[in-house]
Amino acid sequence: MSDQSILQQLQNKGFRLTRPRQAVVDVLLSAEGWLTPEQILEKASTGCSSLGLATVYRTLALLSDESFIRRIHFEDGCHGYARADLDHGHHLICRSCHQVVEFEGFNKIEILIQSIEDETGYFIEEHLLELVGLCSRCSENSIDIDRQYDKRVQS
Amino acid sequence: MSDQSILQQLQNKGFRLTRPRQAVVDVLLSAEGWLTPEQILEKASTGCSSLGLATVYRTLALLSDESFIRRIHFEDGCHGYARADLDHGHHLICRSCHQVVEFEGFNKIEILIQSIEDETGYFIEEHLLELVGLCSRCSENSIDIDRQYDKRVQS
């Protein structure tokens, strides 16, 4: 999904096409992986120097509501945002370089969920599956070269 | 795992057996589902009237480090805690009554992860799988009778 397409779709829904929104969308689409709101602010400031953090949050909420991006949850409660290219919500996240892959295997998960419903009698409404590890490049190279990219160290 | 057993194990590791810890462990073990730190404070105050929220958080961190309880993540960023009876981390959570089931299906997930590793070249270090829905009782009864139990409404 292109930059233009997202902005266009927003406009069609009656949202205004503003510079802050363009800048945020642009940053998220050109990123290879996930970014924190702070990182998005920093990068998007290039395209919109007056940009404030509140607007970043408001734009993220809008994009997320409209399913153009997805929020990523981490064990320590921290959050990131990445674009949602595929229409399901499973992330494979590289701890080292922040690359995010939305992986295939959807069907397998649907089957798994079906069998859990059968076993337990639950009616399952949502599922959240996130996998964190190292992508092949980072696990080949001596792993933690890019460790400064880790969110805890970045701050 | 009993109340005594957890407290005993903590003591064996050199942690002191205090009234606040007893109260928190007691509340978590007698709960059927997950609780927020605030709820834990409220309930545990019965057994330890001087209890403060900071101590609840410190005790939760301890119990969680020692794997006696597990933190539960929600889409909106809110957190709950529930006991970890089984030694894997998959939760099936009822939106209505807060019941938490740690479900079987471990092997299937391991197999799924293995196949994702093969497909993508990732080395997967952690996985987070949470399912939210309605338990059989809540989906039979007219569903949202207990909606006031929802965390957003509780506050």
Add this chain to the structure above:
DNA sequence: GTGAATGCAAACTATTTGCAAAGGT
């Protein structure tokens, strides 16, 4: 021109920390 969106600062929520006092061993 009109209402939506922005930017700032202040508010708010969840959580953590410093420190003196209390309590377990």
Add this chain to the structure above:
DNA sequence: ACCTTTGCAAATAGTTTGCATTCAC
């Protein structure tokens, strides 16, 4: 007695909100 743990209050981090101004339509 010693050192861990506690409780309070203050600090912090992440996020949201009020409001006057700006901007897209």
